[in-house]
Amino acid sequence: MTYKMIRFILANSIVHYGDLMEFSGLSRKTIAKYLDDIQKMCPRFDVKLVRKRNVGIYFEGNTNKIAAEFKISLNKVDIESREMQILEFLLKLDHPILLDDLADNFFISRNTLIRDLKKLKNKFEIEITSSTQGIYLDQKQNKNLTAKVIKKFGVATVKQKAHDAKFVRNFNIPTALTKYIDKENLEIIQKVLADFVFATHLDINEYEYESLLIHATLAIQRIENGKEIYKDQLIDQKAEIIPETLNLVQLLEKNFQCQIPENEIEYLNIHIIAIKSQEISITQGSNFSNNLTSFLKESIDDFDDLLIKNLIIHLIPAIKRCKLKIYIKNPYVEQIKVKFPVAVDQATKLVSKLQKEYKVIFNEDEICYLALHFESFIERKSKNKQEIKIAIVCSTGFGTAVLLKQQLKEHFPKISTPRLLSVQELIENGVHADIILSTIPIVTKNIKVMQVSPFLNDKDLHRLSNLINELQQSKYVDNFFEKLIHVNCISIIKNKITREDAINILSKNLAKENCVTTQMNSAALEREKLSSTSLGIIAIPHGNIREVKKPAIGILSAKQGISWGEDNVKLCFFVALDKTVANKLDDIYSYFYDLIKDKEIVKQLINSGTPEELYDRIVRK
Incomplete structure (x- = not known):
C-alpha cells in the first residue's frame, strides 16, 4: 500500500x-x-x-x-485525456478487467473510475458489459465507436495552399489515435474528397465533411483488414444508390486499387444522401415543405413568418439526417442551454411533436440548433416590447453626442437607439425618455439624469448599468419572482438523491399547494428524456403547461447532491408556469441566468438549513 x-x-x-x-x-x-x-x-x-x-x-x-x-509519468493528464486513455485501454483489451485493477492502472479511486466510465458511456453511447470476471467492451455492440472517438478528438482546420493561394479543408488526428485510423489513408482520402466535392458541386459543411471523411477512411481500413461492415450498422430500408455515391466509390477504388463491397457502398450512400437532403424529397410526393409549414404553425403557439421559414430550411435536412440515424455535433450545447433556456424549452416542445409526427429521434445537439432559431425570434419580439429609452443631451456639439451614442451601443446593445438632442431642442420640445445622459447639469422631476463626460469611464458605465437594471426591475418585474415562491414548496434534502426523487418531491409539494396536477411528475420526467435541464450544479426542470393550475416555482436544495445525468446538481428550481405569465418569461429566466453566475448566493441557498431560511435568502437577493 x-x-x-x-x-x-x-x-x-x-x-x-x-x-x-x-x-x-x-x-x-x-x-x-x-x-x-x-x-x-x-x-x-x-x-x-x-x-x-x-x-x-x-x-x-x-x-x-x-x-x-515507481515508473510513473509526471506529465499532468486532464480529466478528458484520462477518459480517452481509459477508453483506449478498454478498446485494446481482449479480456475482462476488475474495476479495482483498472483504477490502479490509472492511479485513481474506484469511484472516480466509475464516474469516468459513466461519462464515456454517455459521450460515445457505448455498452460496457459487466461479469464476475470484470468489465469489457463488446465492440460489435458499440456501433461506430471508432468514428465517434476520432471525430471527438480530431482537429479540423482550413489551410491556404502555398502554390495557388486556394483554401482547402484539413483534418488532423492526435498521435494517440493513429492506432485506430491509418494517417496515410486519411491524407489520401482528403485529396479524394476534394476531387469529389469539385466534381459533384456538393455544398458540404464541416460536420458533414468530417463525418464522410472519417467513415470513408474507416471503410478503406476495414476492406484492407478483410473486415466488412456489420449488417446491423445499416438502416432498415435500403436506399437507392445515388450517382454522387457511385462517383465517390470510383475515386476510392481508383486510389486504393480495391473493390468496395455492397454494404460499404450502402453506408457511404447514407452519408451522401444526408448531405444532399435539401435536394431530395424525404417523403412521398412533392408537398413536404408545405405540409411541414402547416405542421409548424399548428404546433408553435407564438411565431412570425421568419421563424417558420428558418425552421423549414433547418428541419428538411435535419429530419432526413435523423431518419438515416446520422447526427451532427453541436459544439455549443452547454452554452446554449445556459444562455437561452426559454428557447431550448420551446425547441424541446417542438421536437416532442416532430418525433411523433415524423417517426424520428432528435438528440440534444439537434434540439439546441433549433433553439437558436427560437432565440432569434425571441430577440426580434423583445424589440417590440416597451424598452428603456435614453436621450443624449450634449452642449459641446453633435460629434460628442454621436460618440456617446456609439459607446452606449457597444456596452448596452439591447437598449433602444438613444435619441440625440441639443440643449435648445430640449428646452423647446422637452423629451420622452427614461434616462437623460448629459454633459451638462440638468434638473428634472420625472426623468433620471446622469451627468457624464464624452468618454464613458468604468465608473460611468457601472452607474448607468445599475440605473438601467433598477428601472427594468421597477418597470417589468415588480418582485414577480418572489410572488411565485411559497415556503411550502421548498424542500431541504440532506442525503444524496436521484433526479427522479427530486422531481417527485418538488411536483408533490406543488400539487399539495394546488399549483399543478398530479400528472406533472410524469410530464417533467418525460421532458428530461428529450434534453436534460441541468446547468452544472443547478437544474430547472418543468413539465407540460397543461398540468399547471396556477404559476409557481418549487425549490429543492440538496447539499450532498442530486445525480442528474453527468451532473451533480445541488439546487433545483421546478418551474410551473402557464400562459398567464408568458410576458414575464424572459425576466424569470434572466433571473436564473444571473443566479447561476452568482456563486456566493448559490452557495448560501445550498447551505440553507430550513425552507424559511432559503426563502429569506432568495427574497433578499
Whole structure:
C-alpha cells in the first residue's frame, strides 16, 4: 500500500486525506501511518513529503528520481485525456478487467473510475458489459465507436495552399489515435474528397465533411483488414444508390486499387444522401415543405413568418439526417442551454411533436440548433416590447453626442437607439425618455439624469448599468419572482438523491399547494428524456403547461447532491408556469441566468438549513 500511495500522490500532484481514503478504503488514522513511512523514505530520493492543512499532500523537490523508481509519468493528464486513455485501454483489451485493477492502472479511486466510465458511456453511447470476471467492451455492440472517438478528438482546420493561394479543408488526428485510423489513408482520402466535392458541386459543411471523411477512411481500413461492415450498422430500408455515391466509390477504388463491397457502398450512400437532403424529397410526393409549414404553425403557439421559414430550411435536412440515424455535433450545447433556456424549452416542445409526427429521434445537439432559431425570434419580439429609452443631451456639439451614442451601443446593445438632442431642442420640445445622459447639469422631476463626460469611464458605465437594471426591475418585474415562491414548496434534502426523487418531491409539494396536477411528475420526467435541464450544479426542470393550475416555482436544495445525468446538481428550481405569465418569461429566466453566475448566493441557498431560511435568502437577493 505504501508504494500505491506514492504512485497515487505522484500521479495527482496534490491530494488530500479524502482522496487517499477514497482511493485506498483505509481510515484517516491508518493513512497517516503510511504517510509517516513514506516521509522516512523521502531522503533516499532527495524529496520531501509536505502535508499542509487547506493545501494538501504533495512531494516537494525534484521528483524525477522517485517517479523513475515507481515508473510513473509526471506529465499532468486532464480529466478528458484520462477518459480517452481509459477508453483506449478498454478498446485494446481482449479480456475482462476488475474495476479495482483498472483504477490502479490509472492511479485513481474506484469511484472516480466509475464516474469516468459513466461519462464515456454517455459521450460515445457505448455498452460496457459487466461479469464476475470484470468489465469489457463488446465492440460489435458499440456501433461506430471508432468514428465517434476520432471525430471527438480530431482537429479540423482550413489551410491556404502555398502554390495557388486556394483554401482547402484539413483534418488532423492526435498521435494517440493513429492506432485506430491509418494517417496515410486519411491524407489520401482528403485529396479524394476534394476531387469529389469539385466534381459533384456538393455544398458540404464541416460536420458533414468530417463525418464522410472519417467513415470513408474507416471503410478503406476495414476492406484492407478483410473486415466488412456489420449488417446491423445499416438502416432498415435500403436506399437507392445515388450517382454522387457511385462517383465517390470510383475515386476510392481508383486510389486504393480495391473493390468496395455492397454494404460499404450502402453506408457511404447514407452519408451522401444526408448531405444532399435539401435536394431530395424525404417523403412521398412533392408537398413536404408545405405540409411541414402547416405542421409548424399548428404546433408553435407564438411565431412570425421568419421563424417558420428558418425552421423549414433547418428541419428538411435535419429530419432526413435523423431518419438515416446520422447526427451532427453541436459544439455549443452547454452554452446554449445556459444562455437561452426559454428557447431550448420551446425547441424541446417542438421536437416532442416532430418525433411523433415524423417517426424520428432528435438528440440534444439537434434540439439546441433549433433553439437558436427560437432565440432569434425571441430577440426580434423583445424589440417590440416597451424598452428603456435614453436621450443624449450634449452642449459641446453633435460629434460628442454621436460618440456617446456609439459607446452606449457597444456596452448596452439591447437598449433602444438613444435619441440625440441639443440643449435648445430640449428646452423647446422637452423629451420622452427614461434616462437623460448629459454633459451638462440638468434638473428634472420625472426623468433620471446622469451627468457624464464624452468618454464613458468604468465608473460611468457601472452607474448607468445599475440605473438601467433598477428601472427594468421597477418597470417589468415588480418582485414577480418572489410572488411565485411559497415556503411550502421548498424542500431541504440532506442525503444524496436521484433526479427522479427530486422531481417527485418538488411536483408533490406543488400539487399539495394546488399549483399543478398530479400528472406533472410524469410530464417533467418525460421532458428530461428529450434534453436534460441541468446547468452544472443547478437544474430547472418543468413539465407540460397543461398540468399547471396556477404559476409557481418549487425549490429543492440538496447539499450532498442530486445525480442528474453527468451532473451533480445541488439546487433545483421546478418551474410551473402557464400562459398567464408568458410576458414575464424572459425576466424569470434572466433571473436564473444571473443566479447561476452568482456563486456566493448559490452557495448560501445550498447551505440553507430550513425552507424559511432559503426563502429569506432568495427574497433578499
